[in-house]
Amino acid sequence: MHTESQIQINVGVDVGKSKLDIVLHPLDLHFQIPNDEESILKVIHVLKKRNIERIVVEATGRHEHAFVFACDQANLPIVVVNPISIRRYAQAIGVLAKTDKIDASVIARFAATIQPDIKPIPDKQSRLIKDLLIRRSQLLEMQTMEKNRLQILPKALHRSIKTLLRSLQTQISTITKQIDEAVMQVKHWRTKTEILTSVPGVGKVLAYTLLSDLPELGKLNRKEIAALVGVAPMNRESGSWNGKRRIRGGRHRIRTVMFMAMLSSIQCNPVFKRFYEHLKAQGKLPKVAIIACMRKLIVVLNTMLKNETRWGENMA
Numbered sequence: 001m002h003t004e005s006q007i008q009i010n011v012g013v014d015v016g017k018s019k020l021d022i023v024l025h026p027l028d029l030h031f032q033i034p035n036d037e038e039s040i041l042k043v044i045h046v047l048k049k050r051n052i053e054r055i056v057v058e059a060t061g062r063h064e065h066a067f068v069f070a071c072d073q074a075n076l077p078i079v080v081v082n083p084i085s086i087r088r089y090a091q092a093i094g095v096l097a098k099t100d101k102i103d104a105s106v107i108a109r110f111a112a113t114i115q116p117d118i119k120p121i122p123d124k125q126s127r128l129i130k131d132l133l134i135r136r137s138q139l140l141e142m143q144t145m146e147k148n149r150l151q152i153l154p155k156a157l158h159r160s161i162k163t164l165l166r167s168l169q170t171q172i173s174t175i176t177k178q179i180d181e182a183v184m185q186v187k188h189w190r191t192k193t194e195i196l197t198s199v200p201g202v203g204k205v206l207a208y209t210l211l212s213d214l215p216e217l218g219k220l221n222r223k224e225i226a227a228l229v230g231v232a233p234m235n236r237e238s239g240s241w242n243g244k245r246r247i248r249g250g251r252h253r254i255r256t257v258m259f260m261a262m263l264s265s266i267q268c269n270p271v272f273k274r275f276y277e278h279l280k281a282q283g284k285l286p287k288v289a290i291i292a293c294m295r296k297l298i299v300v301l302n303t304m305l306k307n308e309t310r311w312g313e314n315m316a
C-alpha cells in the first residue's frame with residue numbers, strides 16, 4: 001500500500017479571472033481559492049508538502065500569470081498548455097459537461113496521462129521583452145488600419161487620421177528603443193541577437209521574436225525546429241490516396257514575422273535569393289517557395305545558435 005505522501009500527484013488548475021479551481025489527481029481532492037497573491041501563496045505552501053509530479057494550467061490570456069510565476073518561484077513543476085489540447089483530450093475521454101470543477105479535473109487527468117514536458121518559465125526580463133514585442137505588433141496593426149482608412153475615407157477626416165498616425169509612429173519608435181535597451185541588459189539575449197542578425201535579412205525584430213517565442217531554438221534538430229515553427233509540410237496519406245502536403249500548427253506569430261523577413265532576405269541575401277529563384281523555376285508558387293525558404297532559414301538559424309557561429313562562418 002502506498003501512503004498518500006508517496007503517491008505521485010498531478011495537479012490541474014482551472015483559471016478564472018477571480019478564482020482558481022484546483023484538483024489533485026488521483027486523490028480527487030478539489031478546492032477553490034481566490035485568484036490573488038495571498039491565496040496563491042497559501043496554496044503553494046500546501047502543494048510543496050505533497051509529492052507533486054506536475055501542475056498544469058491552461059494559457060488563459062494572462063489570468064494564469066500570478067499562479068504560474070509563484071509556482072516557478074517556489075520551484076514547483078508548472079506547465080502552461082494550449083487550451084485546445086485540453087478540450088480535445090476532454091472530447092477523447094468523453095467528458096462533455098463543463099464546469100470549473102470538471103475542467104480542473106480534466107486538466108489533472110490530462111497532466112497524469114499525457115505528461116506534458118516541464119519547460120522553464122521565462123525570467124522577468126524575458127517576459128518584459130516579450131510584452132514589449134507584443135505591444136509593438138499591436139501598434140503596427142493599428143498603424144496599418146489607419147493607413148488603410150487614409151486611402152478610403154474623405155479628405156475631411158485625413159487630418160484626424162494623420163495626427164493619430166504621427167502619434168502611433170512616436171509610440172512605435174519609443175517601444176522599439178525600449179526593446180533594444182532591455183535586450184542589451186541580458187548577456188545571453190545580446191549574444192544570441194548578434195549571431196542571428198549576422199544573417200542578411202534577419203533584423204532585430206525577427207531575432208527578438210525568435211528568442212522570445214522560440215526558446216527551443218538551438219536545442220532541437222532540424223526537423224523538430226521546423227515542425228515547432230510550423231513550416232514543415234505534413235504528409236496527407238490514406239491507403240492508396242496521396243494528398244498534397246501542407247504546413248499546419250506551429251507558432252503563428254513567429255511565422256508572420258519570418259514571412260515578412262523572408263521578403264527582405266530574398267532581395268538582399270544571395271543564398272536565399274538563389275534558393276527562391278530555383279524553387280520558382282521548378283514551378284513552385286511564390287508563397288510555397290517563400291515558406292520553403294523560411295524552413296531553410298529556421299534550420300540555418302537553429303544550427304548557428306547550436307554551434308555559436310555567425311553567418312560568415314556557417315554559410316547555408
